[in-house]
Amino acid sequence: MLKIGITGGIGSGKTTICMVFETLGIPVFYADTVAKTIMTTDPILMKGVKDTFGEESYFDDGKLNNKYIASIVFNHQEELAKLNALVHPAVFRAFDQWVEQIPKNSPYCLKEAALLFESGSYQMCDKNILVTAPYNLKISRVTQRDAVTEEQVKARMDKQFTDEQKSKMADFFIENNEKKSIIQQVLNLHEQFLKL
Numbered sequence: 747m748l749k750i751g752i753t754g755g756i757g758s759g760k761t762t763i764c765m766v767f768e769t770l771g772i773p774v775f776y777a778d779t780v781a782k783t784i785m786t787t788d789p790i791l792m793k794g795v796k797d798t799f800g801e802e803s804y805f806d807d808g809k810l811n812n813k814y815i816a817s818i819v820f821n822h823q824e825e826l827a828k829l830n831a832l833v834h835p836a837v838f839r840a841f842d843q844w845v846e847q848i849p850k851n852s853p854y855c856l857k858e859a860a861l862l863f864e865s866g867s868y869q870m871c872d873k874n875i876l877v878t879a880p881y882n883l884k885i886s887r888v889t890q891r892d893a894v895t896e897e898q899v900k901a902r903m904d905k906q907f908t909d910e911q912k913s914k915m916a917d918f919f920i921e922n923n924e925k926k927s928i929i930q931q932v933l934n935l936h937e938q939f940l941k942l
């Protein structure tokens with residue numbers, strides 16, 4: 747199965763673009779959503795979290811103690827790196843399992859991840875797409891979508907690679923600047939992927 751990674755900065759519109767690919771029947775794995783789900787379903791991951799951060803990482807009913815985990819990793823790079831070292835391999839496992847069950851006649855599949863390049867998971871995809879958008883447009887999209895301030899969006903952006911850094915690792919690009927048609931750009935890429 748041909749695996750195409752797709753990423754972009756916060757508010758670039760990668761999820762929106764993936765929804766267009768889905769209308770073409772392309773299966774999409776949303777890594778960030780899965781990363782949240784597996785915190786309470788993957789036994790290897792859960793054991794790793796408890797061993798690393800303590801039993802209080804989970805409530806008695808099995809739910810994740812989000813506030814506790816956030817208080818440990820927030821602004822603590824070493825602790826965040828430990829959490830990522832547990833979560834990223836678990837997402838890779840989930841992706842491999844997911845690929846096994848998608849219809850065999852799918853021409854390719856997409857893996858959408860905010861930190862595709864930062865996590866190194868782009869190396870496990872055959873090709874990678876970067877979705878770009880102007881800085882101010884990204885900020886206004888996110889402040890309109892989420893209950894967050896401009897400063898909070900900028901702080902989240904600072905933790906991601908810049909588009910310039912990411913563009914060196916990408917094979918394909920989609921400009922989601924609300925000037926170029928995203929449907930046309932998706933169709934163009936789709937045609938190219940069918941030939942790979």
Ligand code: ATP
Binds near residue numbers: 754760763923
């Ligand atoms: P995040 O990394 O925060 O999850 P994202 O890159 O997945 O963001 P989306 O959630 O797809 O971005 O888009 C952010 C917001 O901008 C959404 O509310 C979406 O509806 C809107 N948006 C994205 N692209 C467009 C577009 N071309 N035209 C109008 N609105 C758009």
